Amino acid sequence: MTPRAKIISARILQAIPVVIGVVVITFLLTRSLPGDPAVYFAGDAADAESIQEVRQALGLDKPLPQQFFIYVADLVKGDWGNSLSTGQPVLSDLARRLPASLELTLLALFLSCLIAIPLGVLAAVKPGSWRDHLCRVVVTAGVSLPTFFTGILLIYIFYYVLDIAPSPLGRLGFLYIEPDPVTGFYLIDTALTQDWETFMGAAKQLILPACTMAIFTLAPIARMTRAAMLQALSSDFIRTARAAGLSQRKVLIGYALRNALLPVVTTLGMVFSFALGANVLVEKVFAWPGIGSYAVDALVASDYAAVQGFVLAMALLFVALNLIIDLLYAVIDPRIGFEAS
Amino acid sequence: MSAVAQHSFVSHVAYVLRQNPVTLIAFTLLAALIVCAVFGPALVPYDPLASSDTILQPPSAAHWFGTDHLGRDVFSRVIVATRLDMAISIGAVALSFVAGSILGCIAGYWGGWFDSIISRGLDMIMAFPLFVLAMGIVAALGNTVENVIYATAVINTPFYARVVRAEVNIRREAGFVQAAKLAGNSDYRIVAMHIFPNALPPMMVQVSLNMGWAVLNAAGLSFIGLGVRPPTPEWGIMVAEGANYIISGEWWLALFPGLWLMLAVFTFNLLGDGLRDMVDPRQRL
Numbered sequence: 001m002t003p004r005a006k007i008i009s010a011r012i013l014q015a016i017p018v019v020i021g022v023v024v025i026t027f028l029l030t031r032s033l034p035g036d037p038a039v040y041f042a043g044d045a046a047d048a049e050s051i052q053e054v055r056q057a058l059g060l061d062k063p064l065p066q067q068f069f070i071y072v073a074d075l076v077k078g079d080w081g082n083s084l085s086t087g088q089p090v091l092s093d094l095a096r097r098l099p100a101s102l103e104l105t106l107l108a109l110f111l112s113c114l115i116a117i118p119l120g121v122l123a124a125v126k127p128g129s130w131r132d133h134l135c136r137v138v139v140t141a142g143v144s145l146p147t148f149f150t151g152i153l154l155i156y157i158f159y160y161v162l163d164i165a166p167s168p169l170g171r172l173g174f175l176y177i178e179p180d181p182v183t184g185f186y187l188i189d190t191a192l193t194q195d196w197e198t199f200m201g202a203a204k205q206l207i208l209p210a211c212t213m214a215i216f217t218l219a220p221i222a223r224m225t226r227a228a229m230l231q232a233l234s235s236d237f238i239r240t241a242r243a244a245g246l247s248q249r250k251v252l253i254g255y256a257l258r259n260a261l262l263p264v265v266t267t268l269g270m271v272f273s274f275a276l277g278a279n280v281l282v283e284k285v286f287a288w289p290g291i292g293s294y295a296v297d298a299l300v301a302s303d304y305a306a307v308q309g310f311v312l313a314m315a316l317l318f319v320a321l322n323l324i325i326d327l328l329y330a331v332i333d334p335r336i337g338f339e340a341s
Numbered sequence: 342m343s344a345v346a347q348h349s350f351v352s353h354v355a356y357v358l359r360q361n362p363v364t365l366i367a368f369t370l371l372a373a374l375i376v377c378a379v380f381g382p383a384l385v386p387y388d389p390l391a392s393s394d395t396i397l398q399p400p401s402a403a404h405w406f407g408t409d410h411l412g413r414d415v416f417s418r419v420i421v422a423t424r425l426d427m428a429i430s431i432g433a434v435a436l437s438f439v440a441g442s443i444l445g446c447i448a449g450y451w452g453g454w455f456d457s458i459i460s461r462g463l464d465m466i467m468a469f470p471l472f473v474l475a476m477g478i479v480a481a482l483g484n485t486v487e488n489v490i491y492a493t494a495v496i497n498t499p500f501y502a503r504v505v506r507a508e509v510n511i512r513r514e515a516g517f518v519q520a521a522k523l524a525g526n527s528d529y530r531i532v533a534m535h536i537f538p539n540a541l542p543p544m545m546v547q548v549s550l551n552m553g554w555a556v557l558n559a560a561g562l563s564f565i566g567l568g569v570r571p572p573t574p575e576w577g578i579m580v581a582e583g584a585n586y587i588i589s590g591e592w593w594l595a596l597f598p599g600l601w602l603m604l605a606v607f608t609f610n611l612l613g614d615g616l617r618d619m620v621d622p623r624q625r626l
Contacts, residue, residue: 021465144607149599277472311477
């Protein structure tokens with residue numbers, strides 16, 4: 001095994017206990033939910049005996065560890081329970097709504113990087129200058145804005161006052177026909193079929209929620225860029241590059257930024273996590289049919305199978321994403337293989 | 342403290358604030374928030390729960406922030422809500438401070454199995470998107486204000502525990518700890534009285550940064566209908582109620598509570614940054 005393969009497999013092994021832990025926590029959360037599911041499923045007319053029967057049928061009379069294994073077996077089989085409000089299996093509900101959330105989150109992160117990385121570089125070039133302070137205040141203000149409030153503010157400005165945004169209800173206006181799901185990302189699906197009219201329709205709906213979330217995620221990316229740039233700029237190879245007479249632009253972009261991007265990529269994993277959390281609120285505000293608004297509706301309707309499925313799905317998604325980012329990191333950073341040998 | 346020492350401390354603080362005017366602003370804002378939280382109900386012109394005939398009035402001299410759909414004065418509600426929002430966040434932060442300190446001390450000082458179990462447990466909490474976990478906890482424990490506090494405390498505990506663990510761990514074998522051991526102090530006493538106080542400065546930074554998060558988190562939860570119930574004045578609920586009127590043009594219902602909420606979070610975030618500069622200038626990111 002090469003050193004790099006060893007590091008990669010060790011990292012994959014590390015994710016396993018985390019996944020187990022996530023499942024355990026979700027299980028415990030479910031079991032501590034208020035109300036007795038046996039009473040619920042037995043119906044209104046049930047007497048003590050039939051409730052007991054239902055309890056046995058559901059396996060709720062068994063000891064907790066055994067219940068846990070039954071729960072895990074069901075999860076693996078893809079049985080995540082049925083949602084009370086939609087009547088559908090939770091897993092298929094989530095799968096159907098996931099692309100909407102991912103499209104929103106990924107676009108938001110992309111927009112955020114477009115703004116935050118240049119800001120971070122600008123701040124790092126002259127630490128302590130007015131630009132540095134300004135960047136700090138701007139990104140701190142961004143992260144202090146509650147996403148649900150930013151969303152409402154943007155709706156007011158761009159929909160009500162300026163009237164240039166479409167009504168903030170879902171992924172497409174009612175004039176458009178949903179594209180055939182290939183990836184589930186409307187922008188990609190419409191681009192594939194070259195349906196540019198629907199593409200623009202989807203983009204218009206997407207831009208406000210994506211901006212809302214982008215503002216919230218500026219701070220961590222900009223700060224990490226600034227810190228990584230400061231470190232890169234103080235290293236020997238930059239001094240050498242400057243001594244060799246390379247232009248400021250070449251030194252900053254070509255040498256410092258390229259090296260500073262590695263830790264920034266790692267931070268993106270963390271940022272993605274809180275973007276997923278913030279997603280819940282943003283989707284609620286924009287009536288976005290993603291998994292976040294699904295969970296809020298489920299929560300309001302006390303639809304616990306759906307809530308639990310959502311929490312579990314989010315956590316697994318997040319663990320997987322961090323794993324991928326770490327692996328990417330091992331692949332793109334040439335130093336990782338050498339250090340271990 | 343002698344007069345000279347006191348003078349030099351004051352001049353040091355003055356120096357830091359002069360160098361960093363942003364931190365000075367943050368301290369001023371914090372003072373204003375504390376005044377609102379403590380004296381809120383006595384300062385406002387109207388009863389925050391009293392409805393009247395003047396509904397949905399835009400801001401005017403009589404109603405600075407306008408009135409809502411029940412004719413309640415938005416300004417009074419926003420100011421009075423400061424106390425509840427602060428209480429929730431301070432409660433949550435205090436709980437996670439205590440829990441994080443205890444867990445961090447155990448993991449950092451005794452190490453071994455304690456460390457492995459505690460660290461892995463904290464990793465698992467961090468494996469969830471935190472707002473989502475908070476939602477799940479409130480759903481599981483029941484929809485009350487206390488549970489919002491517990492949920493917020495749980496999701497913040499890992500941050501404190503990690504800081505304390507690192508600070509305790511590096512001092513475990515320090516000279517002053519060995520001297521304290523030789524002098525016959527018990528392990529508990531050493532951890533609590535000799536090592537833990539060293540972790541306090543970075544913990545204060547964490548508290549300040551975390552307060553902002555806690556306020557956002559609590560307001561977010563009540564925005565989606567968890568925790569605080571109407572008609573209690575609370576920023577998250579007021580924004581949620583105001584959201585229904587935004588597309589018909591009544592912007593003041595959502596704008597003012599939202600701005601106030603942002604101001605509170607902004608204050609704590611700036612303060613945290615500023616404190617970090619004072620405690621450890623190298624850590625500034």
